[in-house]
Amino acid sequence: MKRAYNFNAGPSAMPLEVLLEAQEEFLNYQNTGMSIIEMSHRSSEYAALHAETKQLLRELMEIPEDYEIMFIQGGGSTQFLMTAANFHTKKYAAYVNTGVWAKKAMAEGKFYGEVYEAASSADKNHSYIPQEFTLRPDTSYVHLTANNTIYGTEYKDFPKFDVPVICDMSSDILSRKVNVKDFDLIYAGAQKNLGPAGVVIVIAKKSFLATAREELPTMLKYSTFANNDSLYNTPPVFAIYMVNKTLHWIKKQGGVNAIAKNNAAKAKLIYDVIDNSNGFYKGHAAPEARSNMNITFNLATPEMEKDFVAKGKAAGFVGIGGHRLVGGCRASAYNAVPLEACKALAEFMEEYMKENK
Template sequence: MKKHNFSAGPSILPQEVLLKASESIMDYNNSGLSLIEISHRSKDFVDIMEKARALAIELLGLEGKGYKALFLQGGASNQFLMVAMNLLEKRAGYLNTGAWSTKAIKEAKMLDDIYEVASSANANFNYIPKGFDIPSDYDYFHCTSNNTIFGTQMKSFPKTDIPMVCDMSSDIFSRTIDYSQFDILYAGAQKNMGPAGTTLVVVKEDILGKVSRKIPSIMDYKKHIAAGSMFNTPPVFAVYTSMLTLEWLKGKGGIAGIEEENEKKASLMYSEIDLNPLFTGFAAKEDRSNMNATFNLTNENLKETFDTMLKEAGISAVNGHRSVGGYRASMYNALPLDSVKALVEVMSELESKA
């Protein structure tokens, strides 16, 4: 039976990418060697790294604008501290929209003064705060573009004269926006880009080198840039698979092409949630995420029946996070529209049975 993979992360990847990546494990580029047993300093892998970095910049529309792409280790969680290490001199402002921004704030507070410019914690993060002020004397402003747990997404970003940093772990490469409005953006690969193990960091070079603290070498963006994103041994397989995924995305018309598909998936999903009386959405309608649709049953007595129907239809990983409950359909770039149709059909069938 075909599986419909709605995992929130690590998540679904294109089948053609998985096939090519798996072949590289046994024999990369007809070399007689596995990708994961060759030197990261070899021409084969240096070419992979350079192509992955170039594709990221190209697809984001940042060519010739002073940005460098890095593929680092430690996950997006490592960036919570790394951003502060490189940019925080006195104080910074954070928008708190969920679990990951809460963790980012906690890590940055280890270094200096961090202020929440706004928060939606009062409503269990079911909306995105708006109309807040960002003081001009802050070192930077940090936000999280999409919240996987709560199913909210920033549809626009504030205008500010200070550097803006964005955690885009769960919606990077999914929609057309002006990525040059950010001075740093980062994203764990395991949602829209590749397997767990690497994190894409895109940095505007001219904002670096302005803090007075000594930065540990492994935490210093400038050192990683100077070393071509190979200051230490990189996660070769994760970088290679990310490169393949970015090639796949370019072949689909880039971000504009995939955005059109993502809009269709989200529209179908939310239409069923709104029209089917057995379901109710968690996130505020104007802030609903195109990547993660969170919803609940209006009658919990139907849970066992619904879960059985999902399993029989081959629908996997739609349980909601424990802090929200209910269900979550993660619709990342590689998820086919047919998988969303299959889920909607089960939801509609439940209504006919109730």
């Protein structure tokens, strides 16, 4: 079976090994005679899977014991709302505007109070990561977006603040090592580096959770999930099962540091083509802010970009068109995208350039 070179921005590539394991036991999980998608979330088999998934996350990310791990539905977009609903308890909430998803988070924050930009990269079309920040007194928290899928920028080092820090890591969680203790709450949709769409991983400091607003609908309160081990209602069982498989795969690769090394090598293959193309390919992100997850670039004209994407698709490359809001081209080289796929794309880019100079 020929597999596509999958560079989709999300849902995105998953490890073939994980897909094959899921396929093999899909009809009979743990010799129960049932598929995992048929089983009660109150069963002992699922309880063991649930607990192991949390433990794997804690081990791989080095999550301290004073942090809660939760599985929540609704995607990152619901987290935009939940974070503000629970923690926008003072006069202001601060957001660092590094692109579309940061702006969407800020828009949800407005439902619970006044928000402002602590910094923005909009002046240069979000091609860089701001390094200077202005926080007002009486600020509830500052919200960061670790990696910007649309513009292809990523924090290399995270700034420190004197207020709680909330971070959206949906598109680069477990792609590199981060110090969880630098954040009060981390959230990440699974569908880029950890599994299929359907579950969000939330990692929150217990003392921060204790400051949350409680006068909220049940399913908007983090305490509902924290106090019930994410089992207040039926969790997204299959998505969590696939996260579990993917975490085992990451561990088998050598852990987060090994994954990060591979990700850097993959991204370099494509950035090198861009940098050595004498302007044929124009990278969007400033070199010091380049994402290893989402590599964004332009060609001379929109027509040439359409031709590049079409010919790439014919050659087996999927998902190399830019986001509909900004156009251009994008290769998303998440954890499960193999090095061979990035080599093949780099070779295709070289060949396309030779034919179209």
